[in-house]
Structures are given as C-alpha cells and as structure tokens.
Amino acid sequence: MAAEKQLLSSRMKETQKKSLTHGFLRSVEAFGNRPALEVEDEVLTYVELFERAACLAATLVQYPSADGPPLTAVFASRSATAFAGILGVLLRGHGYVPLNRKFPPERTRTMLLRSGCRAVIVDSASERQMDQVLEGIDSGILVVLPERQATGDLAARWPQHRFIGAAALASPEQWGPVEVSLDSIADLLFTSGSTGVPKGVMVAHRNVRHYLDFITENYSISPEDRFSQTFDMTFDLSVADMFVAWERGACVCCPSEKILINPGRFINDARLTIWFSVPSTAVFMKRLGALKAGAYPGLRVSMFCGEALPVEMAKAWSEAAPNSILENLYGPTELTIACTHYRWDALRSLSESAYGIVPIGEPFPGMVPLVVDESLNEVRPGEDGELLMTGPQLSPGYWLDPVRTEAAFVKPPGRNEVYYRTGDRVRKPVDRGPLLFLGRNDNQIKILGHRVELGEVEAVVREEFGVDGVVALGWPRTVGGAGGVEVFLQAEGPARPNLKQRVAERLPSYMAPRRYHYLPRLPLNANGKYDRDALIKHLEALP
Amino acid sequence: MTPITENDVRRFLLDHFSATIAANGLSPMDLGGDFDLLATGVVDSLGVIEMISAVEQHFKITVDFEPMDPAELTMLGKFSCFVAKNAVDSRLSP
Numbered sequence: 001m002a003a004e005k006q007l008l009s010s011r012m013k014e015t016q017k018k019s020l021t022h023g024f025l026r027s028v029e030a031f032g033n034r035p036a037l038e039v040e041d042e043v044l045t046y047v048e049l050f051e052r053a054a055c056l057a058a059t060l061v062q063y064p065s066a067d068g069p070p071l072t073a074v075f076a077s078r079s080a081t082a083f084a085g086i087l088g089v090l091l092r093g094h095g096y097v098p099l100n101r102k103f104p105p106e107r108t109r110t111m112l113l114r115s116g117c118r119a120v121i122v123d124s125a126s127e128r129q130m131d132q133v134l135e136g137i138d139s140g141i142l143v144v145l146p147e148r149q150a151t152g153d154l155a156a157r158w159p160q161h162r163f164i165g166a167a168a169l170a171s172p173e174q175w176g177p178v179e180v181s182l183d184s185i186a187d188l189l190f191t192s193g194s195t196g197v198p199k200g201v202m203v204a205h206r207n208v209r210h211y212l213d214f215i216t217e218n219y220s221i222s223p224e225d226r227f228s229q230t231f232d233m234t235f236d237l238s239v240a241d242m243f244v245a246w247e248r249g250a251c252v253c254c255p256s257e258k259i260l261i262n263p264g265r266f267i268n269d270a271r272l273t274i275w276f277s278v279p280s281t282a283v284f285m286k287r288l289g290a291l292k293a294g295a296y297p298g299l300r301v302s303m304f305c306g307e308a309l310p311v312e313m314a315k316a317w318s319e320a321a322p323n324s325i326l327e328n329l330y331g332p333t334e335l336t337i338a339c340t341h342y343r344w345d346a347l348r349s350l351s352e353s354a355y356g357i358v359p360i361g362e363p364f365p366g367m368v369p370l371v372v373d374e375s376l377n378e379v380r381p382g383e384d385g386e387l388l389m390t391g392p393q394l395s396p397g398y399w400l401d402p403v404r405t406e407a408a409f410v411k412p413p414g415r416n417e418v419y420y421r422t423g424d425r426v427r428k429p430v431d432r433g434p435l436l437f438l439g440r441n442d443n444q445i446k447i448l449g450h451r452v453e454l455g456e457v458e459a460v461v462r463e464e465f466g467v468d469g470v471v472a473l474g475w476p477r478t479v480g481g482a483g484g485v486e487v488f489l490q491a492e493g494p495a496r497p498n499l500k501q502r503v504a505e506r507l508p509s510y511m512a513p514r515r516y517h518y519l520p521r522l523p524l525n526a527n528g529k530y531d532r533d534a535l536i537k538h539l540e541a542l543p
Numbered sequence: 544m545t546p547i548t549e550n551d552v553r554r555f556l557l558d559h560f561s562a563t564i565a566a567n568g569l570s571p572m573d574l575g576g577d578f579d580l581l582a583t584g585v586v587d588s589l590g591v592i593e594m595i596s597a598v599e600q601h602f603k604i605t606v607d608f609e610p611m612d613p614a615e616l617t618m619l620g621k622f623s624c625f626v627a628k629n630a631v632d633s634r635l636s637p
Binding site for chain 2 (some may be wrong): 501
C-alpha cells in the first residue's frame, strides 16, 4: 500500500512536471513577487495571478457538471480575467476553449455547443454578448463572472443556467492540485473548416510541453524578459507568449487593441525584450514609418509566424531591432504553435530565400518532416511536394470528428507513424538547406495570419443566399496570402435584402466577403470545376 | 484622376463595414466624424491594415500614412480627411 502510494506520488510529480501549468507554478514559488502579467494598466505578480486563477479553479470544482467533457470555455480577451481564467481552467484539470467577442455571437455559440463545455468564465467586456450567445442553449451552463458583483438579473433571464459573481467565488486556499494526464487536452482551438463548420483542434499537454522546452532553451528565456502578447486567445500562437514567459518567471505584457494600433510605441513603452506577431503587423508598422533603423534597441528576440514572411520585412525589422535575433516560425495549429524555425541572417538569408519569402527553415528537434507527392511517397531533394510532419507536437486530431481527423492525420505508404498533412507546398531541401514554403495545395488562404478555408465562406454564402454556384477567392493577393475575400455568385443579384449582413453575422470580420460579384454563369475549367483562375482574371480586369 | 473627397472615403468605409456596423446594432446615420471604428469593435488593430488596403484598392490610390498619428487611424472623420488629402494615384507611383 505504502509502495503504491509512493508510486502514485512520484507519478503525479512526473505528470505535473510536464503539464502546461507546471512552469507557472514553479515560477510562483521562485519568483512570487515578480510581475507575471501587465494588462489594463494593472501589474499582477506571480502570487497575485496564481491567487486569481486558484479562486476560479476552486469555484469550477465546487460546481462540477454531471456530464460534459473536461473542458471549460474562457470568453475573455486582453483582461486579467482572460489570463486568470485560462490558468484557472488548467489548474482545475480541464482544457480551455477560448472564445472571442470579436467573432459573431452566433459563431461563439457554435463553438461553445460543439465543445460541449458546461462552464464558461466571462470578463466584463465580453459579458455584453452573453445574452446573444446563450440564446437557444437549453442544457445548463455554469457562467462565472469574476468582474461582476450581482448576478440576479442574469439568473432571472436564464433560469436554466447558473451564474457566479465575484462575491460567490471560492477562496484560493480551497484549491488543491489536480493530476493531469499528459495526453489530456490543454486547449481546444477552433479553426476554419471547409464544410462551413469550424473544427476544433485538440492540443494535448504533451504537445505544448515539447514546444515550451525547445523555445525556452533556444532563446534562453529569463525572469528579466518581457513578452509581447499581440495574439487573441483564439489564435494558437497566444499559447506561446503566456506559457513560455511563465515557464521562466518572465512577464507577459498584454496591450489593449487601442495600444496595439501603435505597436512601435508599445514595444518601447512596455520595455519589451521578446516580440512575437504575424508579419502583417510588421508590414503595418513599416507603412506607419515605425521601422526606422535602431528604433527598438531593447528587443533581443523577434519571432514571426502565421503567414509568409517577406524578405523585405525581415530586412527592415532587423535594422529597426539591431540587437534582436529574428526568427521565422512555421506551423499549423495541428502541429502546436510552430514546428520549424529559420534564423534570419543578413548575409546568408538572401541567397537562401526564394520568391521574396524567408524560408521556414528546419524542424524543431524531435519533429520529423516528410515532403511527399500526390500518392504520399517521399519526393527527391530539390523537388516540390506537400509537407507532412510528425513528432511530439502532433495533435491528437479534431474534436469529435473522426472523419476529418482520419483525412488529415495519415500513415503514408511504408511508414508506421501518423503524419499530419499540412496542405502546404514546400521544396525538399538539398543537403542541409532550409525548407522553403511555396504556397497551398487547396483553397485555404491566410488573411492577416488567420487561416481561412474559402470553402467555409462559400458554404455560408450558399446557405444564406440560397444559391448553389458560389466561389470565394482571396483578393487582392499579397505576398503573405490575401487582403480579404471576394465572392462570385451564379445569380442575377441578392434574392432578399440583408443577406450580406446575415453572412457577416456568421463569419469573423476578416472572413466576411468584401465584395459580391453576380454572374449569369460561373466559368468552368476543363475538369468541369469552377475556374478560379478565370475569376481571378475577372477581378484583375475590373476597372 | 478625379480628386477624392473626405465624403467619398467616409461613404466607402460605411458601405465596406455596413454589415459589421449593422451587426453591432449601429446605424450608419448615427456615425459622426469622431466615430472610432476601433473602440466600437468595427475593426481591430489588425483590421486597420485590411481597411487601408481596401480603401487603396477601391480608389486605386496609395497613401503615405507616416505623418499620421496612429491613434487617429480609426477615427472615421480623421482617417477620411487624411486619405482625401494625401491620396496619390497608384498608377503613377512606382
């Protein structure tokens, strides 16, 4: 019995050592009075952030749901509640499902329902959408509102749900450690799905742990570091800022949208040492004249991810941040945050880049790439193909979606491991050269770093307009992807008013079509499919 | 190129964002020059890039935003006025 107990205790230590919150809890002990988070003009030390998170974790434990998966949603952005909420959900032993008030409430409801979450933590700014999100949800949901005192009005409107305000929260002492399996879900992130329904990517503790271990070592993160937090929580790159910083006692500096409109000022005002954003943010800064040589001497690491990084941007950034290393990261959510990296080098990189794009470099240690042809057989060095990847960061698949999981997570001929099909076209390096990103195999595009399945836009437009012939295109084309979405309909015009509005109510703003073009017949190619190239020519020819 | 007026830019933006504005429960009629597209959630910080590219694409212009205070980029009136004053025919610029 005693031996069994000892075994259990050592096993618990082992699992806690590797779970997502392990580094944070260690930093609470080691750096308790150092800043962990700056948000909304407030500085929270590690101890303060831990206490807020523990309150939420203990509250969630007090009101367990009889059924439902070990997942809890966090409907909060750029607030202390958002960060404490994510930590609280993890400390309770659940995975978190981030929701975003920038998305249409209808989409947020779909995510909440699809995830099966029975509890959600909400900040005051997101609370305004709560009525719209709860509309039509019959099964009881626990709604935790740590920024709100009285909850009586909500309870009266929604008798089927339970509301917990600040006064009813548990105390931090009531929280106790929960054992977490490394294979359990740390976060469930919804990404655009080509059939019109967002799909949830399961990210396991094991996956994020591998990323954290590599990044913290590779960049020698220390308690002196100050991290940017440019990504919304619904964007998987946000996981990196938080947990890499907390792993080593560093501080996460989360700007408001208002501050983020002037990223250059934010870098210097917040005294950032680590920058992480989509390349579009750098493009924006360049347009505002904010990439002058030597502008950001305090940065020591700059990372870009989420879309192709133009060579011009890398050059401008490395001049603006002369003391910083610059890394181009690459990776779909299914391979956890990022899985390849390329260090920009003023002398070497120009010859290694192609088509004006910085290479995506080499895989993280432990990640195994495979560049394949259409039958999933490996191509020869120097040839182009689809990038497949496996390794410790490989996601367990899509939430409650075995069909789509099976289609994207495959065993290529003659291989024993499951690989994820990225759908990205790359060139297989000759010798030890870097991987080059060439484009997409399918109709997925990137807008401001966001993954957009054109099929999802088409599905929503088709449903709302009641028209079968619909083609969505990324337009105008940019080096990194596309500026926005435009759609072609085989129709004379909209059958009813407000249809465009209905579409906008269902899609995030970056996915909502900018323009609608009506054609009596959509052109077909030789295979009888809609001819996208002809439609692009049509757009190019428009006055 | 016919010169672009502040009103042209404003009208384009209101049309461009009409669905989002309506989805936020606002009416384009209520929106004055001091209307902040960011504070009301019509655009976010990254959305401003999309907004600029949409305006440039529509009017076939390029605009040098360097002299502009970024805080004013999302003010409907300030942005429209700045674009009208600083628009350069994109077919003329390199």
